[in-house]
Amino acid sequence: MGMYSREELAAAFEDYKSRRDSASQTGDWNVWAECFALDAHYIEHAYGELHGREAIRNWICEVMAPYPTMTFPVNWVVIDEENHAIVWEVMNAFPAPFDDHGKPFAFPNWSRLVYAGNMLWASEEDIYNPARDAGRVFSQWIAAGGAPLSKEAIEMKYR
Secondary structure (H helix, E strand, O other), X not given: OOXXXXXXXXXXXXXXXXXXXXXXXXXXXXXXXXXXXXXXXXXXOOOEEEEOHHXXXXXXXXXXXXXXXOEOOEEEEEEEOOOOEEEEEEEEEOOOOOOOOOOOOEEEXXXXXEEEEOOEEEEEEEEOOHHHHHHHHHHHHHHOOOOOOOOOOOOOXXX
């Protein structure tokens, strides 16, 4: 057994999702950044590595500026007590307009959070294929009438 209980890990993940959902509703991603430890490490396969809460905050606020109300429905979750981690699949879903079936244009992402204690996360790693998934889905959303609220403030390093 790890140093944190399953219940604590699950509660911290619920807090993470609640902060993310609040950010999606308001467009203010600062509240989500607060769930990371001051020295957190974030690995984002399209944008690179970030070190520290403030770097994560600056990145998420800039990267989400064009799509501040994007949502992130979770498909499945695994709690890894031994490594005090959460692994899950989330869909990165664009806001309206939706497809012909009324569903958001979305692409899958797998993430791994490592818990730091005190409802804070030590690290996150996002794994997806921007070259295959993100660009294709973005193009479909644009063709359906979607429009970013602003130009990209940060370009992907790896497309």
